[in-house]
Structure formats: C-alpha cells, structure tokens
Amino acid sequence: MCDTCGCNITPGNAHIAARKNAHGDSAVEVLQGLLSENDRIAAHNRAHFDQHGVLAVNLMSSPGAGKTALLEATIDALKDEFSIAVIEGDLETENDAARVRAKGVPAIQITTGSACHLDAHMVHDALHHLPLAGLDIVFIENVGNLVCPASFELGSHRDITLLSVTEGDDKPAKYPVIFRAADLVLLTKTDLLAVLDDFDPQRAEQCVRALANPAPILRISARRGLGMEEWFKWLRGEVGQLKAQSSKFRVHQPEPAPVFRAPAGRP
Amino acid sequence: MHELAVCQGMLDQVTRIAAEHHATGVNRILLRIGALSGVEPELLHQAFPLASAGTVAADAELAIETAAIRVRCDTCGEETEALPNRLICGSCGDWHTRVVSGDEMMLMSVDLTT
Numbered sequence: 309m310c311d312t313c314g315c316n317i318t319p320g321n322a323h324i325a326a327r328k329n330a331h332g333d334s335a336v337e338v339l340q341g342l343l344s345e346n347d348r349i350a351a352h353n354r355a356h357f358d359q360h361g362v363l364a365v366n367l368m369s370s371p372g373a374g375k376t377a378l379l380e381a382t383i384d385a386l387k388d389e390f391s392i393a394v395i396e397g398d399l400e401t402e403n404d405a406a407r408v409r410a411k412g413v414p415a416i417q418i419t420t421g422s423a424c425h426l427d428a429h430m431v432h433d434a435l436h437h438l439p440l441a442g443l444d445i446v447f448i449e450n451v452g453n454l455v456c457p458a459s460f461e462l463g464s465h466r467d468i469t470l471l472s473v474t475e476g477d478d479k480p481a482k483y484p485v486i487f488r489a490a491d492l493v494l495l496t497k498t499d500l501l502a503v504l505d506d507f508d509p510q511r512a513e514q515c516v517r518a519l520a521n522p523a524p525i526l527r528i529s530a531r532r533g534l535g536m537e538e539w540f541k542w543l544r545g546e547v548g549q550l551k552a553q554s555s556k557f558r559v560h561q562p563e564p565a566p567v568f569r570a571p572a573g574r575p
Numbered sequence: 576m577h578e579l580a581v582c583q584g585m586l587d588q589v590t591r592i593a594a595e596h597h598a599t600g601v602n603r604i605l606l607r608i609g610a611l612s613g614v615e616p617e618l619l620h621q622a623f624p625l626a627s628a629g630t631v632a633a634d635a636e637l638a639i640e641t642a643a644i645r646v647r648c649d650t651c652g653e654e655t656e657a658l659p660n661r662l663i664c665g666s667c668g669d670w671h672t673r674v675v676s677g678d679e680m681m682l683m684s685v686d687l688t689t
Contacts, residue, residue, distance in 0.1 A: 333602060334687045336592055342585045342606065342614075342680045425577055456577035459613040459680075484660040485613040520646065520662040520672045 346460055349428035353435060353463025360440040361554035363547050364448065366462050368486055369470035370479075371452030374496040374530055376404045378470065379447055381530035383411040385540060390444040390547065395434045397426040397451045404449065414438060425456035428463055444547055454479070458486035466546060472496045473507040480515035488519040492526070492542060499529040578618035581680070582626040589685050593631045598687035601632040605684045609642040609677035610659050616641060635685075644677030 341347060357364045367375045376396075383392055394415040396404040405417035416434040418426060431448060438446065448464055450457040469490035471479050474497060480487035487493065493516055495509055513525050524542065528535040585606070593601055608616050616639040623637045647654045648664035649672060655665030657677070663670045 334596055334598070334689050335684055336596065336687060337684045338588070338592065338682045339684075340588065340682050342581055342588075342682055344682075345584050345587055423577075423580070425580075427580065455613070459577055459581065481660040484662075485611060488611070488662070515660070517670045518661050518663055520670050520674070522671070 343460065346428045349432050350461035350463040353428055353432050354465070356435055356440060357446065357463065357465065358554060360443065361551050362440055362443045363445045363466070363543075363550045364462075364464040365445065365543075365546075366448045366450060366457075366464035366467045367470065368450045368454075368457045368467065368490075369452060369472070369496075370454045370475060373452070373470040373472040373475065375449050375452070375470055376407055377530040378494070378496065378528070379408055379449065380411055381533070381536060382447075382540070382543070383408070383413055385536065386543070387411070387413060389544075391442055392445045392447065393438050393443050395426075395431060395438075395446065395448045397430070397449060399423070399451065420451060424451060424453050425460050426450050426462060427460045431462045445543070454483040454486050458483075458489050465550060466491045468492045468494060470494045470496050471512060473498055473501055473504055473509075477507045477509070477512040478515055480512060480519060484519050487516055488521050490516075490521065490523050492523050493521075494539065495525060495527045497529055497531075498527045498534055499532040578614055579622040579626060581614055582619055582622040585682055586626050586630055586632055588682055589632050589635075590630055592685055593687055596687050596689060598631065598689050600688040601635040602686040602688060603636045603638060604632060604682070604686075606637070606639045607642055607679055607681045607683050608639055609679045610644050611674060611678040612680040614680055632685075640683070642676050642679055645675050646672035647675050648672050 369375055379394060392413045394408045394413060396408065396415055396417045397420060398404060399420055399422060402417045405415040408415035416437050418430050418434055426448065448462055467489050469487055471493060473495060495512060501507060509527060516523065516525060526535055526538050528539055589601060589604055608614055619639060620637060627633050627635065644657045644659060645654055646657045646662050646664065648667060648669055650669040651664060651667040653664060653666035654675060657665065662672055662674060664672050
C-alpha cells in the first residue's frame, strides 16, 4: 500500500470514490492490483515467517534446471548448521518431496493438478503442516516454469531464479519477468560448460543486467560441488540478516498464537 | 496460462465491490496491464467469459488499457521508454534504472448497475 498509485483505495473505502452516471449506474474507481487477494495471503505468510525468524526462499526455474538437486546438496552441507524444511510444488507426484525427505528434513508436497504455478493460498495451507517455530530456512520449490510463477507473490523473503547452462544463455532476455524479479540468479550445472560451446556465462549476465537487475549471479554445480561455498555464504548472510532483524522486533513481544487447522488430507 | 487464475482473482474483487454497492450487475470492468506484468491482455480476454460465467459480472464488458514501459535512470535522471527485455536507459545506456510504468496489473474501475 502506498499513497501515490492509488492502491490505498480498497473495497472498504471504494464507495468514497463511487459516483453515479447519467443512466443511474455507478462507476467505482478501484485502483487495486488484480491479485490483491493473493497478495494479502502472501503478506500473511510473510508474517508467519517473520514471527518465527524463518528465512523463506522461493526457487523458480524451468523444469529440470536443478532445483531439487540444489536442495539435496544444500541440505547435505548445511543440515547440522540450520534447521531446514521444504515446500515442493509440482503438477503431479510426491517424487521431489520424497527426495528431500530422504535427506532427513521435512517436506510438504503441493500437487497443483494442472495449475502452472504456486500461489500464496497453496503455500499458506502447506505452512500449517510445518513446525515453523523450530526452523531457520523454508525453501519453496515452485512449479518448474519460467512464466507463471513470476506473477504470484508467495510471501517469501527472497526469490531465486535458476538457469541451467543447457538451456541457453539468452533465457533472461526471453523470459524477462521472472529474471527481473530475482534477488539471486544461479547458473546451474556449470560442470557441463566444458562440453557446451554455446553458453556464455557473461552473456547470460549481460541479459540479466539489461533487465536492470543488480542481483548477484553465481555459477554452481550441485552435483560436482562447484561454486557451492559462494551459495552457502549468500544463504548464511540472508539468514543472519533476518535473525538480526527479527530479534530486534521481538524484544518484549510475546510469541503470537499459532493458527492451526485440521490437516487437509496430505501429509 | 495463469491468466485464468488472474481473471478469477479479479472477479472475486469485482464481485465483492458489486455486493458492497448492492449492484444488480456489472456493465464494464477496466483494467490497466503493463507489458512487464507477466499477463497477456489477449489471454485475459479469452479467459474472461470462462471465469465470469455465473457471476454478477457475466455480462460485463472487459476493457483493458495497456501501459507502456518507462524507466528512470539512476545515473543521468532521464525518463525514457524501454522494451520488456531491455530496461536500460534510452538516453545514456546505463542499466541502473527503475521501472516507473509498465509492470502494473491493476483493476482501475468497475461500472455497476444499481
């Protein structure tokens, strides 16, 4: 909400802007985001994360860019340092949640059916199955798709877009909305650069900068363990920053009562 | 195609506004969509009859005005037009810019029958 674009005019006060025209019809000025209901739930999710000092990270990429492999390698390396949980989004199957659970951390699978993205409501439902109070990081692995996930706020603190080197270095120019939104871009599977002559990491970086995005761009290979320390460093920095903020805010504040409701069927 | 989901979200808002004004119908819905919003106006038009069927806005006209992309340069201060995948300053060529228009996805107004 701000006072410049008109988003402060809500359904609650829209009648103030209402006016009758000559035909007895009312024209109601709204000036509200089309996804304001989703955004409202996203803000609610963010409040849940903030209350518990949990860093929420939204991972977005095309299918097969290596989101789950990144999570597996990250959990292997950091599970003694941080308490981690994962929310998995896919159209079908529990495969990715099973891969994450095999690493010893809780994972909630959201199967979206035919929906091409996660939205704030789905994440909110999943949150009620996670013990947020004991966690440091929640990774939200979005549906593999470089288009739709970019339009839906989830309430995450940071959005990461992965680009595997097998996809082509001009992907940020082809899918500008999702790469513009990224707080961090991870070039994945970089061990394959040796056998690919058509992916130039610098060109990929130029495409991201052409979107006026100053996000750091890290080159990693989760499978071969390349560049992972830089990624862990980024993650530690983000967790540290959030903990510092939330301890400042939580002084003299009682823990808010958790809002639980009956599980919806899925584990 | 997430335009159907976007359309359903928009219709939830419209339905709520109509109820608050005790409207019997909705004549017209005006949206403003930027080229960087991630939503295609044409696909919204296609999704609208599916999403609005059975709602108070079933007979409404969906009007969409598009918003051109404009960026303001942090370096030289100029405001220029830009392309979705080329948000650099049209004046000095620097990429340190801010989008001032073109990423909006707004419900501007609804005309109600009361």
